[in-house]
Amino acid sequence: MTSQLKHALTAEARALGFDCIGVTDPDAIAEAARHFREFIDQGAHGDMDWLAAQPERRMDPRVLWPGVRSVIMLGVNYGPDENPLDILKRRARGAISVYAQGDDYHDVIKKRLKALARWLAARSGAEVKVFIDTAAVMEKPLGQAAGLGWQGKHTNLVSREFGSWLFLGAIYTGADLPRDRAETDHCGSCRACLDICPTTAFPAPYRLDARRCISYLTIENKGPIPREFRKAIGNRIYGCDDCLAACPWNKFAQQGREAKLAARDQLRAASLAELARLDDAAFRALFAKSPVKRIGRNRFLRNVLTAIGNAGDAGLAHEARRLLDDESPLVRGAAVWALSQLLPRDEFAALAAGEADAETDESVRDEWQALT
Structure with a gap:
């Protein structure tokens, strides 16, 4: 019965516009939780105090919601139609991160998550809760545990089918659904994402110091940009795609099919x-x-x-x-x-x-x- 429910859930997710779906255990991210604790203890989160607030809620889905029995992870492809690195040569134009050139993905994806959650609640009778990355959820480790991809050396999720370009959302449910197999790491000896970083924000593979990251410096940072990083920022005016775009797995990436997430012409190279x-x-x-x-x-x-x-x-x-x-x-x-x-x-x-x-x-x- 649960396998039939999951099969129907997958079909419904695809019909709603999700490109991938997987299910994992609430306790599947114990190792990632340990790394997150180290990240916070080292102060590598900078001024993002919301990350350090009640870290246990991120580290264990059952702390966030004791009633969760299955975690459903979903992805929407937002693959660009051009190389995000090309604009860096056009120094009089502003480079905006691919994810921010269209409509806000929170608004687009949350509506789909709620629709799928309502469908699941009606079919299963179980409680559901919907989360996107404004909530205390470790989407990337959960995405790896659910088989959507793996956390690369740049700490972002990499998919064999969609490369670096997946928006993630989560549905916690009281329904007990069949689990998917976790994805394994396919980075090998590659260092492309680490070596391209203009501000050397990766002290080691799989470790990020957000205080040196251009995305942090141009978005989360509320004060002046530290002088030591200003030249390295170049013409990046909102976020940075360098480590994402450098990944060789992008050769399998596909252009996103959601029109609302597509780049607006006036934001491509303003x-x-x-x-x-x-x-x-x-x-x-x-x-x-x-x-x-x-x-x-x-x-x-x-x-x-x-x-x-x-x-x-x-x-x-x-x-x-x-x-x-x-x-x-x-x-x-x-x-x-x-x-x-x-x-x-x-x-x-x-x-x-x-x-x-x-x-x-x-x-x-x-x-x-x-x-x-």
Whole structure:
């Protein structure tokens, strides 16, 4: 009876647009939980305090919900239609991570998860709970345990069928469903994902120091980007796909079939000059329904100005200079750094002599002083 239910569940998941599905035990991630504890204890999560809050709930699904008997893991392919590394050569254009070029995957996938969960509850009579990555769930280890793929040396899930490009969601259920076989590691001796990282964010294979990761620095980090990483960020203005795109298993990847997750033309390679002119209303309009909107206009312009400083185009200096008068100290400080990279040294020093004394924010004054 349970095997028939699982077969029907798989068919329903495919009909709803999920590309893969697997089932695992709630206690299948004990080893991953140990590594997660080490990650937190070492402070490698940076300012992501939500990761360190009640870690037991992530480490053991039964702590999050004692009634869970099976964990259903689901994946949606969002494979890009072009190489995400190509835009890094176009230095006057902003590189936005593939996952954020379309609609917010949380909204798209959560509706499907809820629909599938309702179907399962009606068929089985068991309780269900739906989770996507805003909840205290270790999706990637659970995805490996359920056979969707394996956690590569870059700590992300890799699929033999979809490469690096899977959004994950979970359904916890009180139904006892047949388990799938866990996927084995197929990385071998390959180091492509580790070696390509611009900020050396991997102290060892299968270990990430988020504090050095460009995705963390441009998204989760609320303050100025540390000076030691600014040049390495290049033109990446929201996230980074380097370690994902470098994986050789992407030769089997397929283009995503969900239109809402496909890249919007205006976000593929947006002009840094145009992005630098966004006020709050224009920012919200451009990134409506996009994950980018959650970091806000000021953090986004901080990233854009870092990319402008790396563009090597003196013609962009006027965009940075205009933003020296921005209301946000975060934006003003990033504009200072951009100008220090674009203007001749004597011109920047002359500008600093007038601007630094007039600056009211201590952090921005420190930026002027450190760069002159």
